[in-house]
Amino acid sequence: AQTVTQSQPEMSVQEAETVTLSCTYDTSENNYYLFWYKQPPSRQMILVIRQEAYKQQNATENRFSVNFQKAAKSFSLKISDSQLGDTAMYFCAFTFTGTASKLTFGTGTRLQVTL
């Protein structure tokens, strides 16, 4: 079975600073996708960024970027120039390619951005 591990239950960062959230996963498959989702206090799950395992280049979306290390099965999220609106739970998730595409989630990291 696939597992996703987020070892940082809570983190705090000051506004405008940079923070990195960690995620490791375990799979024997070679083709898969990794995601970071954000869940603000409203509890809506919002996609932050996606990485295809077959791509060596790290994905970026504005202030958000990932460090994907396939051999190490590591997928960290870097948030640059942190903003108060980044305060949320962040979940790392994994899915295989295929018809069902079921997501397996980590337990989340609660990020607090402070003034």
Next chain:
Amino acid sequence: SQTIHQWPATLVQPVGSPLSLECTVEGTSNPNLYWYRQAAGRGLQLLFYSVGIGQISSEVPQNLSASRPQDRQFILSSKKLLLSDSGFYLCAWRQGLSNIQYFGAGTRLSVL
């Protein structure tokens, strides 16, 4: 553009009562549909998914069931709620070959 609707937003039900949560998707056809549950302070657990009308796959055997009576409608049900059914329920959809799932706003269920 595609949108996903989920209702009700909040529900308080007594133990032993029935449950029906609805999820509909607009602006797409033949989506994969998913029901997840999130316990307090925890990650999401996949409950059911559907790749087509009438096709339901269960991930966790429990007190709940799901149905897909129409292409873009997904229903989560229970005949008799348990205290342990309390939680936050999220519906999601995935279009075609994309592996991205988009989530509804969720339903907070409290069983008392």
